[in-house]
Amino acid sequence: MVYTPNGLESTCNTVIKWMKFAWSLSYWTSPVLLPIMYRRGFFTREGAIYLIEYASIAGLVLCFSYWLRGLGRYNNPDYVAFVAILHNAQENFTLQNKALLSRYDFDFFAWPVEYSWAEGQRGDGSKPKIQVPKRTRSFADSFTRIPCDVISYIGAHTFGRRMVYPGATGLMNALVSPMLMEGRKKLVEERQGIRTKLLSEDLNEIDTMFVDRRHTSSINGQTLVVTSEGNAGFYEIGCACTPLEAGYSVLGWNHPGFAGSTGVPLPDSEQNAVDVVMQFAINKLGFQPDQIVLFAWSIGGYTATWAAMNYPDVKAVVLDATFDDLTPLAVAKMPESWQGLIRNTVRQYMHLNIAEQLCQYPGPILIIRRSKDEIITTKEPGHIGSNRGNDLLVKLLQHRYPKVVDESTLSTFRLWLELAREDQIQLMSQYDIDDDYCTSLFRSHIAEHSESYPMQIGDGMNVELKIQLTLFLASKYMDDFDATHCTPLPALYFRMPWKITF
Incomplete structure (x- = not known):
């Protein structure tokens, strides 16, 4: 459904969007901005007062924009009708209410959860996860490496994970948001896609899109392709398009922190995300493992191979532009003097051991x-x-x-x-x-x-x-x-x- 905001709402939306974009841009350019600000005296007493005043004005403008936007929406009959449908769906998420809600594209946080990891075999403990054994260090080695580990932890959880998964940054999400909305529109309107929110074991909400070809004339429709996108890829505009064009049923999902999915894309959360996607495909959509093909592009090979290792009966694994291990790539892109730190950081906190996981899968x-x-x-x-x-x-x-x-x-x-x-x-x-x-x-x-x-x-x-x-x-x-x-x-x-x- 095409939603037309009134003038007040549209103006406030523009202000809010650009203020968020400016904040995200400032964050990413801070290594350049901070030295410039220091040289221009912004870190003196007078400069600090100026910054506080500027931040206060910006905060007031943002708050006032939110308030005016709410007022504009309150006076928009279309928005009032949407809120009523959303409220009914949140209270009682029937097929009829979902059909009505699916006519709208809105902030995904308000969409009700339809499937939780607790409903599958993970929830009752009957199917434990399979993991590649981690390399262990002696106590003496662990103790002597504490300073390096502290630096690695800080690096991995600040700029490190954002470099590995730029699709989880606010800047990237702001830039691609219009394209994602258009992509979802095409999937729903042209391919009858069904959007669903899943809840992973670590309580992240995972945004998925399912296109069902089982009841069409396509000979490939009985096979479900579960896709895993790259580090700046989204199911709306990513590798899911390839199996769709080939006539397969497709289940796409976004990494934690990408578009409608919540959380942070670290190895554990990535595993939990693809795990609940697989459980959903088997238990809710009704596909048997031998009807499922895992397809990944680039860094998506990590989640695809983890799923293959834990669901060894899947029909096949197809990996496009995928690598064996993140460490050699990370080391190659950084200064030679940083190699030890980079290697330790990746091994400890971003260990994407794709080859090791793939070797545990026995299929084609x-x-x-x-x-x-x-x-x-x-x-x-x-x-x-x-x-x-x-x-x-x-x-x-x-x-x-x-x-x-x-x-x-x-x-x-x-x-x-x-x-x-x-x-x-x-x-x-x-x-x-x-x-x-x-x-x-x-x-x-x-x-x-x-x-x-x-x-x-x-x-x-x-x-x-x-x-x-x-x-x-x-x-x-x-x-x-x-x-x-x-x-x-x-x-x-x-x-x-x-x-x-x-």
Whole structure:
């Protein structure tokens, strides 16, 4: 529904929006502003008085704007009707009341919670969470590192997490707010999307959007794709568009602190958020795990791989422009003298160990690498050999096929990863790789042993055959997309991963 504010409300909205934007901009530019203010004498007694006066005037203007906006809304019949519908929905959230409420787009904090983590298996304790074991330190080491840990804690919880997840900042949310509103409008009006608020275990409210294709003619509609966005991505305008274009049912959600979701995007809250999303998909929407595909872009690979580790029966995992571990990327982007501090900060408070989690998932996996990626490289932008997606693939295949991807094949494997697609094909031709023959070797091994990982195929094979199998596996597990990091992924690149069939 198109809501038209009256003149008073519209004017006050503009004032409030710009004052919030100015505050957020001042916060982010404070490292530059504070020295300038110091040089101009704002930290003297006279300067402090001036700042207090200025802040008091700004506060009064903001309060008065809120009061006038409320007065304008009180005299707007459309807003009064909306408040009545909202009140009824909060008192009794029936399907009819939800349908009426869904006609409006408003601040999501007022939307009633429809599903809580306590309603699922986590709530009754029947399904404990699976975690990758954390590295432990001795007491002496922990004691001597207290000063460094204190600095790391402060850094991680101030500017650190905002650098890793800029989508959770007020500045970013203010900038993209109009685009998000337009994106939600299209999802609801054109794709019949259903917006839902979930409550995670740490009491964060998670903003989700579900597009149901099960009752359409699409052959992919029976499969649900649960998407995980990047560090500045939102379901309204993010990677959810790709599986939607391919005809899948889609469940998108926003990270804690992004758009309508509350909280702070730290590893624990990220885990709790995707956990309640998965519980909602299974228990409320009615999809079985083997009908669910996990799809992630960039840093969303962390939540997708955590979900895959905890829900190992999901149909597949597709990772686009994703890396293996945050630490090498963080270290590469910072001054060399800061490396020790950065490494400690990330390991202690922002440890996004995507590769370790992915290795715990036993199902089909597809990794999509951006050949011109400028974000997840550790050397110059677009250097394909330093793309951390390469390391994600190497670690995965080393875990799954340790007898094939070993020291004898790793150098050739790394060479293949550094080549352009045409040169990769040429290298594979030099080793005379036959897809049918390689497939038959895996089928024979699985038939004689099992499909569980780590798979022991390769024991006793000569080096040339192991190289053939390594490059065969690499070509099956990874697709190249000739684009930069933020280019939308075309639907034709979204496919189900390779798996051995009988």
